[in-house]
Amino acid sequence: MAGGIKWDEAKAEKMRQRLDKLAGGYSSAAFRAAGQVAQQVINDAINIVPTVPLRTGNLRSSGTFEVFSGGLTWRSVRLVVGFNTPYAAAVHQGGWKTGPLAGKKMTNWSESGSGPYFLSSKLQRFRVQYVRVWGDKVARLLGMKP
Protein backbone atom coordinates (compact mmCIF):
# COMPACT_ATOMS: atom_id res chain seq x y z
CA MET A 1 0.00 0.00 0.00
CA ALA A 2 1.52 3.26 -1.09
CA GLY A 3 1.07 6.33 1.02
CA GLY A 4 -1.59 6.07 3.67
CA ILE A 5 -1.92 7.71 7.03
CA LYS A 6 0.90 7.37 9.48
CA TRP A 7 -0.37 7.62 13.00
CA ASP A 8 2.29 8.68 15.44
CA GLU A 9 1.13 7.11 18.66
CA ALA A 10 3.84 8.75 20.76
CA LYS A 11 3.03 12.24 19.51
CA ALA A 12 -0.68 11.64 19.93
CA GLU A 13 -0.16 10.58 23.51
CA LYS A 14 2.02 13.58 24.22
CA MET A 15 -0.59 15.93 22.80
CA ARG A 16 -3.31 14.26 24.81
CA GLN A 17 -1.27 14.71 27.96
CA ARG A 18 -0.72 18.40 27.20
CA LEU A 19 -4.40 18.97 26.58
CA ASP A 20 -5.28 17.10 29.74
CA LYS A 21 -2.83 19.24 31.68
CA LEU A 22 -4.34 22.46 30.36
CA ALA A 23 -7.93 21.36 30.80
CA GLY A 24 -7.00 19.81 34.13
CA GLY A 25 -5.60 23.14 35.29
CA TYR A 26 -8.91 24.77 34.60
CA SER A 27 -10.88 21.90 36.04
CA SER A 28 -8.80 21.94 39.19
CA ALA A 29 -9.36 25.70 39.56
CA ALA A 30 -13.10 25.33 39.03
CA PHE A 31 -13.33 22.52 41.58
CA ARG A 32 -11.27 24.32 44.20
CA ALA A 33 -13.27 27.50 43.76
CA ALA A 34 -16.53 25.56 44.11
CA GLY A 35 -15.24 24.05 47.35
CA GLN A 36 -14.59 27.53 48.68
CA VAL A 37 -18.12 28.65 47.80
CA ALA A 38 -19.50 25.53 49.47
CA GLN A 39 -17.70 26.36 52.71
CA GLN A 40 -19.08 29.88 52.58
CA VAL A 41 -22.64 28.68 51.94
CA ILE A 42 -22.48 26.26 54.89
CA ASN A 43 -20.95 28.90 57.16
CA ASP A 44 -23.57 31.47 56.16
CA ALA A 45 -26.39 28.98 56.75
CA ILE A 46 -25.07 28.20 60.22
CA ASN A 47 -24.04 31.67 61.34
CA ILE A 48 -26.38 34.19 59.73
CA VAL A 49 -29.99 34.57 60.86
CA PRO A 50 -32.04 32.49 60.32
CA THR A 51 -29.39 30.07 61.54
CA VAL A 52 -29.53 26.29 61.35
CA PRO A 53 -31.54 25.13 64.40
CA LEU A 54 -29.51 23.39 67.08
CA ARG A 55 -30.62 20.58 69.31
CA THR A 56 -28.30 17.61 68.98
CA GLY A 57 -25.88 19.30 66.60
CA ASN A 58 -26.40 16.62 63.96
CA LEU A 59 -28.08 18.96 61.53
CA ARG A 60 -25.39 21.62 61.77
CA SER A 61 -22.62 19.08 61.42
CA SER A 62 -24.24 17.48 58.39
CA GLY A 63 -23.14 20.27 56.07
CA THR A 64 -21.71 18.65 52.98
CA PHE A 65 -20.92 19.35 49.37
CA GLU A 66 -20.02 17.69 46.12
CA VAL A 67 -18.68 19.13 42.89
CA PHE A 68 -19.40 17.64 39.49
CA SER A 69 -17.60 18.35 36.28
CA GLY A 70 -19.23 18.63 32.90
CA GLY A 71 -22.29 20.56 32.04
CA LEU A 72 -22.74 22.31 28.78
CA THR A 73 -19.18 23.46 28.32
CA TRP A 74 -15.74 22.62 29.63
CA ARG A 75 -15.96 25.82 31.67
CA SER A 76 -18.92 24.58 33.71
CA VAL A 77 -19.13 22.85 37.06
CA ARG A 78 -22.04 21.93 39.26
CA LEU A 79 -21.85 22.35 43.00
CA VAL A 80 -24.37 20.70 45.30
CA VAL A 81 -24.09 21.90 48.88
CA GLY A 82 -26.40 21.39 51.81
CA PHE A 83 -27.31 19.47 54.93
CA ASN A 84 -27.94 15.78 54.58
CA THR A 85 -29.55 14.60 57.80
CA PRO A 86 -32.84 12.82 56.98
CA TYR A 87 -34.88 15.58 58.62
CA ALA A 88 -32.95 18.54 57.19
CA ALA A 89 -35.55 19.35 54.54
CA ALA A 90 -38.39 19.12 57.05
CA VAL A 91 -36.63 21.49 59.45
CA HIS A 92 -35.77 23.80 56.60
CA GLN A 93 -39.42 24.03 55.56
CA GLY A 94 -40.63 24.35 59.17
CA GLY A 95 -42.61 21.14 59.29
CA TRP A 96 -43.69 17.99 57.56
CA LYS A 97 -46.14 17.76 54.71
CA THR A 98 -46.08 14.01 54.29
CA GLY A 99 -45.58 10.94 56.46
CA PRO A 100 -46.69 10.29 60.04
CA LEU A 101 -45.87 13.85 61.13
CA ALA A 102 -47.71 15.48 58.24
CA GLY A 103 -49.12 18.84 59.18
CA LYS A 104 -46.95 19.20 62.28
CA LYS A 105 -45.31 22.59 62.35
CA MET A 106 -42.07 23.37 64.10
CA THR A 107 -42.26 26.47 66.19
CA ASN A 108 -40.19 25.83 69.29
CA TRP A 109 -36.75 26.64 67.96
CA SER A 110 -33.81 25.93 70.22
CA GLU A 111 -32.05 29.24 69.76
CA SER A 112 -33.29 32.70 68.99
CA GLY A 113 -32.40 33.51 65.45
CA SER A 114 -32.57 29.93 64.30
CA GLY A 115 -35.42 28.66 62.18
CA PRO A 116 -36.72 27.59 58.82
CA TYR A 117 -35.31 28.60 55.46
CA PHE A 118 -31.80 28.72 56.87
CA LEU A 119 -30.41 27.79 53.46
CA SER A 120 -32.77 29.26 50.89
CA SER A 121 -32.76 32.67 52.59
CA LYS A 122 -28.96 32.86 52.15
CA LEU A 123 -29.24 31.94 48.49
CA GLN A 124 -31.76 34.70 48.07
CA ARG A 125 -29.49 37.24 49.76
CA PHE A 126 -26.04 36.18 48.64
CA ARG A 127 -26.41 34.34 45.36
CA VAL A 128 -24.75 37.12 43.38
CA GLN A 129 -21.91 37.16 45.88
CA TYR A 130 -21.47 33.38 45.64
CA VAL A 131 -21.20 33.53 41.87
CA ARG A 132 -18.74 36.40 42.13
CA VAL A 133 -16.61 34.55 44.67
CA TRP A 134 -16.46 31.52 42.39
CA GLY A 135 -15.54 33.51 39.29
CA ASP A 136 -12.89 35.55 41.09
CA LYS A 137 -11.35 32.48 42.64
CA VAL A 138 -11.16 30.66 39.30
CA ALA A 139 -9.55 33.71 37.73
CA ARG A 140 -6.95 33.93 40.49
CA LEU A 141 -6.13 30.25 40.24
CA LEU A 142 -5.66 30.61 36.50
CA GLY A 143 -3.28 33.49 37.04
CA MET A 144 -5.69 36.16 35.83
CA LYS A 145 -6.67 39.35 37.57
CA PRO A 146 -10.19 38.95 38.94
Add this chain to the structure above:
Amino acid sequence: MTSDIEEYQARLRAEKPRVTSALAVGDVRVTRLEGGGIGAVFDFEFTGPAPRLDRLLLTRLVRGLVALGDLGDDRGPTA
Protein backbone atom coordinates in the same frame (compact mmCIF):
# COMPACT_ATOMS: atom_id res chain seq x y z
CA MET B 1 -42.50 20.07 51.45
CA THR B 2 -41.52 19.23 47.93
CA SER B 3 -44.08 21.69 46.67
CA ASP B 4 -42.52 24.38 48.85
CA ILE B 5 -39.18 23.75 47.22
CA GLU B 6 -40.69 23.66 43.78
CA GLU B 7 -42.45 26.91 44.49
CA TYR B 8 -39.21 28.48 45.67
CA GLN B 9 -37.39 27.23 42.59
CA ALA B 10 -40.11 28.63 40.36
CA ARG B 11 -39.86 31.97 42.12
CA LEU B 12 -36.11 32.06 41.68
CA ARG B 13 -36.43 31.25 38.00
CA ALA B 14 -39.12 33.85 37.53
CA GLU B 15 -37.19 36.54 39.36
CA LYS B 16 -33.79 36.16 37.79
CA PRO B 17 -32.94 32.96 36.01
CA ARG B 18 -29.19 33.49 35.81
CA VAL B 19 -26.93 35.30 38.18
CA THR B 20 -24.02 37.05 36.57
CA SER B 21 -20.81 38.54 37.82
CA ALA B 22 -17.86 39.97 35.97
CA LEU B 23 -16.36 36.55 35.36
CA ALA B 24 -19.05 33.97 35.86
CA VAL B 25 -22.69 33.11 35.45
CA GLY B 26 -24.61 30.77 37.65
CA ASP B 27 -27.96 29.15 38.13
CA VAL B 28 -28.80 28.81 41.80
CA ARG B 29 -31.65 26.74 43.16
CA VAL B 30 -32.75 24.82 46.21
CA THR B 31 -33.24 21.11 45.97
CA ARG B 32 -34.22 18.24 48.19
CA LEU B 33 -31.35 15.83 48.65
CA GLU B 34 -31.76 12.10 48.60
CA GLY B 35 -32.72 10.78 52.02
CA GLY B 36 -34.40 13.94 53.28
CA GLY B 37 -31.60 16.47 53.15
CA ILE B 38 -31.84 19.99 51.82
CA GLY B 39 -29.35 21.42 49.38
CA ALA B 40 -28.47 24.17 46.99
CA VAL B 41 -27.43 23.53 43.42
CA PHE B 42 -25.08 25.94 41.70
CA ASP B 43 -24.40 25.58 38.00
CA PHE B 44 -21.35 27.75 37.49
CA GLU B 45 -19.86 28.73 34.20
CA PHE B 46 -16.71 30.76 33.85
CA THR B 47 -17.22 33.59 31.37
CA GLY B 48 -13.96 35.39 31.97
CA PRO B 49 -11.81 36.03 28.95
CA ALA B 50 -9.14 33.47 29.81
CA PRO B 51 -7.51 34.38 26.51
CA ARG B 52 -4.25 32.68 27.35
CA LEU B 53 -5.93 29.43 28.24
CA ASP B 54 -8.13 29.35 25.15
CA ARG B 55 -5.29 30.34 22.85
CA LEU B 56 -3.01 27.73 24.35
CA LEU B 57 -5.64 25.04 23.95
CA LEU B 58 -6.26 26.00 20.34
CA THR B 59 -2.56 26.12 19.56
CA ARG B 60 -1.96 22.74 21.12
CA LEU B 61 -4.87 21.29 19.24
CA VAL B 62 -3.73 22.60 15.86
CA ARG B 63 -0.14 21.57 16.45
CA GLY B 64 -1.30 18.21 17.66
CA LEU B 65 -3.43 17.61 14.59
CA VAL B 66 -0.59 18.59 12.31
CA ALA B 67 1.74 16.29 14.20
CA LEU B 68 -0.74 13.45 14.19
CA GLY B 69 -1.37 13.06 10.53
CA ASP B 70 1.36 12.69 7.99
CA LEU B 71 -0.93 12.07 5.09
CA GLY B 72 1.79 10.86 2.80
CA ASP B 73 0.90 11.14 -0.85
CA ASP B 74 -2.55 12.31 -1.81
CA ARG B 75 -3.65 9.08 -3.41
CA GLY B 76 -4.97 7.86 -0.11
CA PRO B 77 -4.56 4.50 1.55
CA THR B 78 -6.26 2.47 -1.14
CA ALA B 79 -4.34 3.83 -4.11
